[in-house]
Amino acid sequence: MRFNTLACDYDGTLTLDGTVDEPTLAAxxxxxxxxxxxxLVTGREMDELLRIFPHTDMFERxxxxxxxxxxxPQTRQSRGLADSPPAELVASLRRNRVEPLAIGRVIMATREPxxxxxxxxIHDLCLEYHIIFNKGAVMVLPSGVNKATGLKAALKELNLAPKQIAGVGDAENDHAF
Known part of the structure; x- marks a missing residue:
C-alpha cells in the first residue's frame, strides 16, 4: 500500500446530504x-460530530x-491545540449582533457576510487571529491553526510521516492539508 494513511474531510467529502452512506462506510x-x-479532519466541533456520526471509532485520530x-476515539480524550477564543472577541461579535455565532474549544464560526x-x-482588539472560509462559513482561529497543523499534531502522536498520507477534501478549508 503506497499511502498507508488516509486523511479525510467530513462534510461534503465523506457525507452526502449530511450523512455518511453505507457504501462509503464499507469502503x-x-x-x-x-x-x-x-x-478524520473536520471543521466541526467535536461534541457536534459525536452527536451526528456514530462511527468515529473507525478513525485513529x-x-x-x-x-x-x-x-x-479509542480513549475518548481530546486536547486543544491552541487557546480558546478570547472573551473580548466573543463579546465584541455578540455586541455587533454577529449571528449565527458558534463558539468551540478553539474555533469560532459564523456565516458570510x-x-x-x-x-x-480582530483589528480593533489587536488580536493575532485569521479567517478560513468554507462554503459560506467563516471560521475564526488563532493564527497558524488550520487543518494542516492539526494533522501534523496527529501524525506526531501516531509516529507517522507526511509522505505516508493521502488527503481528501472538497472545500477551501481543506487546501492546507
Missing part, C-alpha cells in the same frame, strides 16, 4: 482491514475545529 472499513490508518482540537465584522473586531 473505509475495507481500507482499515487492508492495514490502512484513517484520520480526529482533527476537529479546523485543526484546533485533536481527539482519540459577517467576515467584515469579524476582521474589524
Amino acid at each position: 473505509l472499513e475495507r481500507y482499515r482491514a487492508a492495514g490502512g490508518t484513517l484520520l 480526529i482533527i476537529a475545529e479546523n485543526g484546533g482540537v485533536l481527539y482519540c 459577517h467576515q467584515h465584522a469579524v476582521l474589524e473586531a
Whole structure:
C-alpha cells in the first residue's frame, strides 16, 4: 500500500446530504482491514460530530475545529491545540449582533457576510487571529491553526510521516492539508 494513511474531510467529502452512506462506510472499513490508518479532519466541533456520526471509532485520530482540537476515539480524550477564543472577541461579535455565532474549544464560526465584522473586531482588539472560509462559513482561529497543523499534531502522536498520507477534501478549508 503506497499511502498507508488516509486523511479525510467530513462534510461534503465523506457525507452526502449530511450523512455518511453505507457504501462509503464499507469502503473505509475495507481500507482499515487492508492495514490502512484513517484520520478524520473536520471543521466541526467535536461534541457536534459525536452527536451526528456514530462511527468515529473507525478513525485513529480526529482533527476537529479546523485543526484546533485533536481527539482519540479509542480513549475518548481530546486536547486543544491552541487557546480558546478570547472573551473580548466573543463579546465584541455578540455586541455587533454577529449571528449565527458558534463558539468551540478553539474555533469560532459564523456565516458570510459577517467576515467584515469579524476582521474589524480582530483589528480593533489587536488580536493575532485569521479567517478560513468554507462554503459560506467563516471560521475564526488563532493564527497558524488550520487543518494542516492539526494533522501534523496527529501524525506526531501516531509516529507517522507526511509522505505516508493521502488527503481528501472538497472545500477551501481543506487546501492546507
